[in-house]
Amino acid sequence: MPLELDLGPAAQAFREEVRTWLASNAPKELIGVSADALQRGQVKGAREWADTLSAAGYMCVSWPKEYGGRGLTGIEVAVLNEEFARANVPRVTRGMGEWLVGPSIIVWGTDEQKKRFLPRIIDGTDRYCQGFSEPDAGSDLAALKTRGVIDGEEVVISGQKVWTSGATEANMMFCLCRTDQDAPKHAGISYVLLPMFKDGGESNGVELRPIMQPHGSSHFTETFMTESRAPVANIIGGMNNGWRVTMTTLGNERGGHATTQHVEYTKQFWEAVDMLKKSGKTSDPITRQQLAWAFSHVEIMRFQGLKLLSEVLARKEPGPAASINKMFWSEYAQKFTERMMNARGAEAMLIIDDKDGKYVADRWTSMFFQHRSSTIWGGTAQVQRNIVGERVLGLPKEPDPSKPRP
Numbered sequence: 325m326p327l328e329l330d331l332g333p334a335a336q337a338f339r340e341e342v343r344t345w346l347a348s349n350a351p352k353e354l355i356g357v358s359a360d361a362l363q364r365g366q367v368k369g370a371r372e373w374a375d376t377l378s379a380a381g382y383m384c385v386s387w388p389k390e391y392g393g394r395g396l397t398g399i400e401v402a403v404l405n406e407e408f409a410r411a412n413v414p415r416v417t418r419g420m421g422e423w424l425v426g427p428s429i430i431v432w433g434t435d436e437q438k439k440r441f442l443p444r445i446i447d448g449t450d451r452y453c454q455g456f457s458e459p460d461a462g463s464d465l466a467a468l469k470t471r472g473v474i475d476g477e478e479v480v481i482s483g484q485k486v487w488t489s490g491a492t493e494a495n496m497m498f499c500l501c502r503t504d505q506d507a508p509k510h511a512g513i514s515y516v517l518l519p520m521f522k523d524g525g526e527s528n529g530v531e532l533r534p535i536m537q538p539h540g541s542s543h544f545t546e547t548f549m550t551e552s553r554a555p556v557a558n559i560i561g562g563m564n565n566g567w568r569v570t571m572t573t574l575g576n577e578r579g580g581h582a583t584t585q586h587v588e589y590t591k592q593f594w595e596a597v598d599m600l601k602k603s604g605k606t607s608d609p610i611t612r613q614q615l616a617w618a619f620s621h622v623e624i625m626r627f628q629g630l631k632l633l634s635e636v637l638a639r640k641e642p643g644p645a646a647s648i649n650k651m652f653w654s655e656y657a658q659k660f661t662e663r664m665m666n667a668r669g670a671e672a673m674l675i676i677d678d679k680d681g682k683y684v685a686d687r688w689t690s691m692f693f694q695h696r697s698s699t700i701w702g703g704t705a706q707v708q709r710n711i712v713g714e715r716v717l718g719l720p721k722e723p724d725p726s727k728p729r730p
């Protein structure tokens with residue numbers, strides 16, 4: 325395990341508190357279970373563990389106390405994650421509700437909206453998916469065409485989203501729609517919290533078409549909305565002001581996982597070392613060199629994460645430097661899983677299950693596939709470079725492709 329940083333007496337006291345709590349409360353049957361498996365509801369006891377964490381104040385921990393969070397600092401969040409990793413139990417979160425929607429409501433919502441929506445995220449009543457991308461609006465998100473028409477006290481939404489992760493498990497979507505067709509591209513967009521079901525349980529005009537992935541699962545959908553209705557009171561940040569709210573959400577998507585990443589990747593690194601030792605591959609000089617490369621990257625990620633989170637918590641909103649974090653971990657994860665595939669050789673190949681004739685990928689091979697997408701979602705690696713160039717380094721803006729080159 326990496327060296328434990330001396331983060332001062334307050335952080336040390338918090339570390340002791342979490343360690344003691346976990347020693348008495350961590351369920352034995354969840355030891356070694358990944359947060360991902362738990363989050364997807366594939367494990368027995370997941371709901372009970374979520375309820376225990378919620379009751380003990382370990383849910384939405386970085387939200388301010390007045391909104392039901394724990395008001396933890398960046399350093400304390402880092403300590404919390406390290407202690408869960410040390411106890412080898414998954415830290416359940418409320419997913420996109422906790423790290424994307426909640427923080428955006430805290431910055432942009434009215435008092436009434438904060439009271440209405442935040443507790444439902446903490447107690448798990450509302451599970452959100454992200455309705456941003458469309459077939460012709462990905463990197464250029466402001467090109468979105470989904471329409472929102474005001475009808476009395478409601479906004480009526482029609483259009484198509486794509487790559488909607490976790491939509492089949494969600495009951496709410498934070499959805500971008502164009503509520504002013506004549507305004508310039510970045511204006512005229514509203515950020516709506518759209519119920520996916522009506523009160524009686526039937527669909528609110530939302531149709532989900534799952535997209536099948538190469539390793540057999542279907543994590544996201546094409547999402548079609550036909551006159552889906554939400555109260556106007558569900559528009560966050562005011563009518564036609566959705567772009568500014570979106571920037572807050574995307575900042576959190578790029579920077580908000582800064583403390584979890586190093587914990588996850590440190591654990592993964594040591595598991596890789598164990599796996600390669602068992603198969604005798606650690607005597608290969610190329611594999612050893614790659615492990616040294618990986619270890620130094622994970623350590624850099626740890627320090628980078630701590631730095632970014634302190635900045636985020638001091639300013640309440642992640643700035644453009646969050647893009648450095650997103651770029652670094654996503655490119656690392658992609659290269660690391662690729663190198664592990666090479667190091668494992670033939671044993672990393674997909675095999676066909678004798679029983680049902682389907683391809684089966686083990687955990688490492690699945691991770692390799694999964695990380696192909698890490699440099700795409702949340703803004704592609706190229707788009708992060710544009711942000712770093714223009715908004716961190718102050719370089720000239722990229723040329724508008726629709727205008728002739730000088």
Ligand SMILES: Cc1cc2nc3c(=O)[nH]c(=O)nc-3n(C[C@H](O)[C@H](O)[C@H](O)COP(=O)(O)OP(=O)(O)OC[C@H]3O[C@@H](n4cnc5c(N)ncnc54)[C@H](O)[C@@H]3O)c2cc1C
Nearest residue numbers: 454455456457462463487488489697700701702703704706
């Ligand atoms: C696993 C996964 C999960 C996702 N989950 C969600 C979700 O839950 N909700 C949601 O709304 N969306 C989701 N997305 C969509 C994601 O946000 C988009 O795929 C992403 O923003 C890129 O958009 P695009 O696919 O349209 O590619 P494009 O924008 O068409 O980009 C194509 C290529 O052109 C490059 N490019 C584009 N513009 C520039 C530029 N200005 N400068 C340099 N290069 C450029 C890109 O880097 C890329 O290589 C998910 C995507 C993936 C892969």
